[in-house]
Amino acid sequence: MSIFIRVIGEADGIPISIGDTYLAARRFKGFSAIYRETMSITKTLARFGIHDYMRETTRVIARNPSEEEVQHLRQSAMTPILAVESVDVDRDKRPIVYHETRFAGERVQFVVKRGD
Numbered sequence: 643m644s645i646f647i648r649v650i651g652e653a654d655g656i657p658i659s660i661g662d663t664y665l666a667a668r669r670f671k672g673f674s675a676i677y678r679e680t681m682s683i684t685k686t687l688a689r690f691g692i693h694d695y696m697r698e699t700t701r702v703i704a705r706n707p708s709e710e711e712v713q714h715l716r717q718s719a720m721t722p723i724l725a726v727e728s729v730d731v732d733r734d735k736r737p738i739v740y741h742e743t744r745f746a747g748e749r750v751q752f753v754v755k756r757g758d
Contacts, residue, residue, distance in 0.1 A: 643667040645674060647683070650714055657715050658750055661743040669738075683739065695738055698731040704747065715746045722747045 644664045651659035663683065665673060669690075676686045687695065707715065707723045715723070723744045730739040 645670060647677065653749070656749065657746065659743055659745045660711060660714050661741060664740045664742075665738065687738065692732050692738060695730050695732050698729045698735070698737070700726060700728040702726050702752070707744070711744055715744070717746050717748070724750065724752070 645667050647661075647663040649659075649661045649663075650657055651661060667673070670687075673686060673690075676689050677683070680686050680689075687693075703725050704722045705725055707717065707719060707721070709719070711723060712719045717723075724747050726741070726743045726745065728741045728743075729737050730741070732738050
């Protein structure tokens with residue numbers, strides 16, 4: 643069983659992303675109630691003793707949007723989206739969060755930099 647959170651991201655009142663987040667319900671019992679209070683995944687994870695976590699993997703593909711994505715993003719079905727899948731892990735490299743975020747392709751730009 644999973645905990646599911648969906649967030650529609652906006653910039654200047656225009657939708658730019660649909661973010662779906664999944665966490666293990668068994669590992670994070672009571673997550674939903676704390677999240678409703680904090681409205682922050684990071685702050686909620688801190689209450690479970692996870693004060694630091696990192697992105698383990700990120701995969702980005704361009705594809706045509708589904709009908710639901712067209713409606714949420716208020717864009718043409720002919721305009722590609724950028725679909726991003728990612729996994730965050732704790733310090734022991736155990737997966738804690740899986741994200742699927744779809745971005746309106748014409749409204750976002752990704753910049754990837756090498757970390758130090």
